[in-house]
Amino acid sequence: MTALALRSLRHRLPAVAATFVAALLGTAMMASFATLLESAGGASGEDQELLIIMGGVVGGWDALIVLFSVASTVGIIADQRIREASLLRTIGALPRQVRAMIVYEAAVVTVVAAAAGAAIASIGGPALFDALQRGNLITSSSTYAGGPASLLAAAGIVALVSTVAAGISSRRATRGPAAFSLRQAEVPARGLRWWRVAIGVGLVTSGLVSAVITITVTGKSDDAYAAMQTSGSASIVVGVGLATLAPLLLRLLARPLRPLLGGSGSGHLAALNTTRRAYLLAGMLAPVIVLISGAVGTLLMVGIDSRTLTAAGDPEGVGDTITTINSVVLGMVCLFAAIMVVNAGVAVVSQRRPELDRLWRLGATSDQLRTSIVMEAAMVAAIGILLGLLGSTATAVPYSIVRHEGLIPNGQLWLAPLIAGLAAVLAVGSAWGAQRRPAR
Amino acid sequence: MADHTHALAVEGLTKRHGSGAGAVDALVGVDLSFARGTFTAIMGPSGSGKSTLLSCVAGLERPTSGRVLLEGTDVTSWDEARRTRMRRDRIGFVFQDFSLIPYLSAAENVALPARLAGRRVGAEAMRLALERVGLQSRAGHLPSALSGGQQQRVAIARALIGQPAVLLADEPTGALDSATARDVLALLRSAVDELRQTTVMVTHDPVAASYADMVVFLVDGRVSGRMTAPTADAVAAQLAHLDQLTGVAR
Ligand SMILES: Nc1ncnc2c1ncn2[C@@H]1O[C@H](COP(=O)(O)OP(=O)(O)O)[C@@H](O)[C@H]1O
Ligand SMILES: [Mg+2]
Numbered sequence: 001m002t003a004l005a006l007r008s009l010r011h012r013l014p015a016v017a018a019t020f021v022a023a024l025l026g027t028a029m030m031a032s033f034a035t036l037l038e039s040a041g042g043a044s045g046e047d048q049e050l051l052i053i054m055g056g057v058v059g060g061w062d063a064l065i066v067l068f069s070v071a072s073t074v075g076i077i078a079d080q081r082i083r084e085a086s087l088l089r090t091i092g093a094l095p096r097q098v099r100a101m102i103v104y105e106a107a108v109v110t111v112v113a114a115a116a117g118a119a120i121a122s123i124g125g126p127a128l129f130d131a132l133q134r135g136n137l138i139t140s141s142s143t144y145a146g147g148p149a150s151l152l153a154a155a156g157i158v159a160l161v162s163t164v165a166a167g168i169s170s171r172r173a174t175r176g177p178a179a180f181s182l183r184q185a186e187v188p189a190r191g192l193r194w195w196r197v198a199i200g201v202g203l204v205t206s207g208l209v210s211a212v213i214t215i216t217v218t219g220k221s222d223d224a225y226a227a228m229q230t231s232g233s234a235s236i237v238v239g240v241g242l243a244t245l246a247p248l249l250l251r252l253l254a255r256p257l258r259p260l261l262g263g264s265g266s267g268h269l270a271a272l273n274t275t276r277r278a279y280l281l282a283g284m285l286a287p288v289i290v291l292i293s294g295a296v297g298t299l300l301m302v303g304i305d306s307r308t309l310t311a312a313g314d315p316e317g318v319g320d321t322i323t324t325i326n327s328v329v330l331g332m333v334c335l336f337a338a339i340m341v342v343n344a345g346v347a348v349v350s351q352r353r354p355e356l357d358r359l360w361r362l363g364a365t366s367d368q369l370r371t372s373i374v375m376e377a378a379m380v381a382a383i384g385i386l387l388g389l390l391g392s393t394a395t396a397v398p399y400s401i402v403r404h405e406g407l408i409p410n411g412q413l414w415l416a417p418l419i420a421g422l423a424a425v426l427a428v429g430s431a432w433g434a435q436r437r438p439a440r
Numbered sequence: 441m442a443d444h445t446h447a448l449a450v451e452g453l454t455k456r457h458g459s460g461a462g463a464v465d466a467l468v469g470v471d472l473s474f475a476r477g478t479f480t481a482i483m484g485p486s487g488s489g490k491s492t493l494l495s496c497v498a499g500l501e502r503p504t505s506g507r508v509l510l511e512g513t514d515v516t517s518w519d520e521a522r523r524t525r526m527r528r529d530r531i532g533f534v535f536q537d538f539s540l541i542p543y544l545s546a547a548e549n550v551a552l553p554a555r556l557a558g559r560r561v562g563a564e565a566m567r568l569a570l571e572r573v574g575l576q577s578r579a580g581h582l583p584s585a586l587s588g589g590q591q592q593r594v595a596i597a598r599a600l601i602g603q604p605a606v607l608l609a610d611e612p613t614g615a616l617d618s619a620t621a622r623d624v625l626a627l628l629r630s631a632v633d634e635l636r637q638t639t640v641m642v643t644h645d646p647v648a649a650s651y652a653d654m655v656v657f658l659v660d661g662r663v664s665g666r667m668t669a670p671t672a673d674a675v676a677a678q679l680a681h682l683d684q685l686t687g688v689a690r
Contacts, residue, residue, distance in 0.1 A: 265556035275542040358539050361500060361597075363528025363553045365521045 014067050015077045015350070016109055018343045022073040025112040025336055026066035027117025028124060031154035035125030035146025036132075045140040050137055054128075057229060058329055061236045063157075065290055065333060067238050069218065069340040070158055071165035074106050076283040076347045078169030085173040095174035102173060106166030107159065114155035121151055136323060142233075149427035176325025179195045203241025210234045211398040221404030225322070227402045235297025235395035240292070245273055249276040250285050253311055253383045261375055266368040269359070280351065284344045284431070285387075288423050291337035292388025295330065295419050296396035297362035302326045303412035304396075308403040334419075338426055345430030349373060356435075369436055377431035381424040388423070389416055446509070447638035448497065448606045449473035453491050455661075463679065466492040468661040469506070475607065477581045477636035479629065481649035483675065485683060489557035490642040493658070495610045497640070499523030499529050511605045516688035528553045532599025534609040538591045540583040546623065547579040558667040561601065569601040573627060589620035596627055600637065613648055625651045646675035656680060 037055030040048050085098045129144040192200075214231035221227070234351040242249065261267035274281060306323050356369050364372075374387035455467040466489040474480055482490050495501040497508055499515065507516045515526055527533065540549050550569055551561040561569075570576045572595035583591050593613060599607055611629065613621035629651050631637040641652065649655050650672040657665040659682055667678060 004633055041676065172590040268555045272543065272548075355541070359556075360524065361527075361533065361535070361539060362541075363524055364556050364557070367521060368556060 002116060008297045011215060015080055015347065016105075018073055018347050018362070019070075019077055019106065019109045019162070020113045021042050021339065022070045022343060023162060024114035024117045024120075025339065026070050027114040027158045028120040028153050029332055029336060030059065030063050030066050031118050031121030031151045032124040032128050032160065032303065033062055033153040034150035035121065035144070036129060038150035039129060039142070039145040042145045043138065046130075047142040048139040054325070057233070061294075062329070062333055063232045064233075064236060064240055065337060066158065066160070067161045068243065068290065069287060069336070069343075070110070070162050072243075072283060073343055074162050074165040075169045076351065077172055078102050078106070078166055079280070080281075080347070080351045082173045085170075089174070090329070098174050099170040102170035103163060103166045104208050105108040107163045108123060110159045110162035113210075114158045117158070118151040118155040121154065122146075123437050125150075131328070132288070137263065137322070137325065162229070163348060177244070192245070196244060200241050200244035203244060204250075205239050205241075207234045207236075207238030207241060207394045210237070214398035215401055220400070224309065227399060228301065229337065231395050231399045231402070232298060233395075234292070234398070235392045236294040239290045239293025239297075239388060239391040242391055243289045246282035246285045246289065248278040249387060250282050250380070250383060251275055251384070254278065255381060257382070261379070264362065264368075264371075266371035266375060269368070269372035270333060270379065273376050273403070274379050280348060281376060281380050284348045284377065285384050286426060287340035287344050287392060287426055288381060288384025289338055289388045291334065291341055291417055291423050292385055293391030293394075294337065295334045295391035295392075298326070298330050298333075299415050299419070300392065300396040300412060301399045302330070302411050303415070304399050304405055304409050307411060308405065311404075338422070340424060341426045342430040345377065345427055346434040348429050349434035370432075373431050373435045374428060377428040378424070381427040384423065384427065386418040389420065392416070403418065445475060446473045447511060447613070448640065449478045450493070450497065451507045451509070452506065454504045455489070455494070455501065456504045457492075465501070465661050467496070467506075470658075470661070472656060472663065474638055474640055476638050478654065479632040479639045479652045481652035481655045481670070482581065482584055482640065482642045482658060483644065483646075483649055483655055484664075485678065485679075486603040486644070488658040489626065490658055491610055492661075493612050494533075494642055497532055497606070498525050498608055513636075525557075528556055529602060530605045531562040532607040534592070534595050534599050534607065534612045535567035536611040536614040538583070538588075538595045538615070540591055540594060542583055545580045545670055545682065546575060546586065546594045546597075547596055550585070550601055553598065553602055562649070565601065569597045572631075574598045576677060587620070588616050589623055592616065592620075592624050593627060596624070596631075600631055600635070605638065607637050607639040608641065609639065611642055613645065618647075619652055619664070620647065621645070646672040646679065649675045 035054050035055075036051050037059065040051035040055060043051055081102055087100070088098050088101075089095065097282050125146040126144050129138075129146070132138050133140060133142075211234045214234070218226040218230045222300045254271075258271045258275070261271045302323055306325075352373075360366065361371060395408055396409055400406060450470055450472050453467050453470040454471075455531060457464045459464055470493065482493060484490055491509055492501065492515070496503045497510075498510075499518070502551070503516060505531065507514050509515070510526065510530060515523065518526065526664065533539075541552065544552065547566055554561045559655075566579070567576060570579055573596055575593055575597070578586060578590065578594075583594070586594065592615075596612075599609075607628075607673065612628070613624050616624060625648055628639055628641065632639050632653075639652075641650055651668050652670060653668065654666045655670045655678075656663060656665075657678065664682065667674060
């Protein structure tokens with residue numbers, strides 16, 4: 001089975017590349033923050049506090065996005081192997097062997113990618129530390145002390161999460177009788193597992209709780225940045241929570257939007273896909289929600305902060321630097337989330353190849369298939385924008401209230417349509433690119 | 441001018457896969473015509489070009505040379521989109537693997553080609569189509585809730601509902617046990633008898649071939665013989681003979 005897994009790796013390069021990129025960039029980012037946390041050990045007083053905030057809190061949001069993205073990418077890709085899994089089982093492979101093959105593949109790819117990501121972080125970590133020092137956020141008396149421990153820990157967590165996600169998905173690929181799934185070549189539609197609903201609801205709730213705490217507790221603190229620590233992560237946490245519930249939300253929200261697709265052949269296909277196969281397209285919806293929710297929420301917060309900092313009191317005069325650091329970090333997170341949107345768009349459409357070929361044989365023209373895929377992506381983008389903007393309010397609204405701008409921030413509202421538009425272009429564009437040859 | 445007495449005809453049909461030393465001639469100058477309301481079985485050893493013939497007729501593949509005439513119209517040079525619409529509107533195709541769409545119910549699968557054409561299938565037409573294949577009580581079932589034989593009957597209803605010029609079936613019973621296969625064959629036969637549905641079926645099973653009016657034998661991409669009013673025994677004997685011939689040729 002090991003030899004088989006290695007051979008199948010080489011035959012499935014695009015899917016492997018998607019996992020690899022997610023784990024590589026994810027580890028690079030996570031490990032860079034982890035080195036700050038490790039450096040905090042040797043630092044003193046305020047330096048230590050800042051390094052813990054940067055490494056632990058900011059790095060923590062970042063880790064949430066990274067781990068969620070890696071897990072969902074691995075999940076989409078394991079789903080692609082259902083046909084192959086059934087085939088192997090009809091010729092006598094045990095479900096256990098098939099599962100081992102899928103898990104082994106994910107493990108090999110992510111271990112290699114995570115190791116490479118840790119190597120990148122061994123340069124990225126010192127660079128980040130240096131930037132903090134030059135921005136006078138930490139004094140020159142502190143020294144960078146990131147080492148193998150933090151790099152390996154981050155790489156290990158990424159590889160572990162990816163392997164566990166592959167394990168869960170592989171169970172789905174081998175559920176039910178082999179011959180049955182071979183004919184269907186598709187995961188039977190299923191409801192969300194209870195633990196997934198629990199995680200999703202838990203994350204959304206905890207994001208909302210931090211929003212409430214921001215308004216009622218930390219917003220009243222003397223420390224101007226106390227509120228940022230509780231509200232900064234709220235939009236990311238709520239976004240990831242909503243993304244966890246994506247299959248459910250897509251099914252619910254796509255239904256009322258169906259009439260928009262029209263009654264043409266392609267509109268019909270798109271309507272069916274967005275509602276009946278929500279679990280598949282949810283792979284594309286999830287990163288759109290996270291990208292919009294996290295980026296819009298946090299960027300609005302940074303904007304509010306820079307407008308109101310003087311009024312809120314900035315005794316140490318570090319406001320500008322914090323804004324800069326926030327922007328850099330956000331830029332990285334956005335870039336990562338954007339890559340995940342493309343990743344998922346390509347993976348989801350590639351997964352549908354056999355089905356698209358079947359539809360073509362039955363008389364769907366290539367144009368119809370193309371149009372329906374773009375319509376689906378547009379629908380997913382629209383729903384992702386709606387949910388993402390909803391998630392972003394978990395950060396933006398409390399922070400705006402705390403800094404006396406009212407329910408709605410006073411400026412930079414154009415960020416919302418800008419980022420939403422960008423996400424829509426990425427989602428639709430990647431689907432468009434991936435479908436270029438849906439049929440022969 | 442076109443011959444309107446034939447639902448389907450192929451003239452000098454040649455299909456070469458690949459090029460150079462590795463090229464395979466799947467069809468070599470095949471001439472065949474299929475009169476309206478007839479049921480023809482195409483038989484031959486594995487690799488003799490049977491599936492390629494159906495694919496070329498259905499526009500799934502483009503022949504290297506020769507012509508395909510559907511109800512007298514030369515469709516050979518049509519572009520991809522036009523051939524796809526022809527497949528949707530004028531051809532019914534039944535595949536060995538059923539090719540149902542897993543997330544659509546039986547009735548929705550049957551209605552799919554019409555929906556792709558931007559039309560709806562009326563309730564009465566749908567009822568009749570499902571009744572013809574004995575699945576009126578299964579309209580709302582997903583393929584995963586149907587047996588193999590039932591799935592293939594859904595596929596047949598889907599192929600018949602558009603009243604196609606020709607029904608093409610590539611080993612329609614290949615994935616079924618023999619009892620279920622007989623039901624499916626009887627269904628195809630009744631479509632020929634009751635609807636005058638021109639039907640061309642690829643099979644390697646002499647029993648299946650005996651349901652047809654005529655059998656055409658292919659060997660190495662060429663028509664090597666025909667048999668009218670076939671019986672299972674006569675077909676089996678002829679096949680054994682063909683296997684000998686190809687055995688000698690190699
Ligand atoms: N896409 C293809 N590329 C190369 N060779 C092919 C292709 N499709 C079929 N062939 C070859 O053409 C010949 C006829 O194939 P096919 O029509 O599938 O045979 P049959 O259905 O009678 O078993 C075989 O030798 C097969 O290997
Ligand atoms: Mg064949």
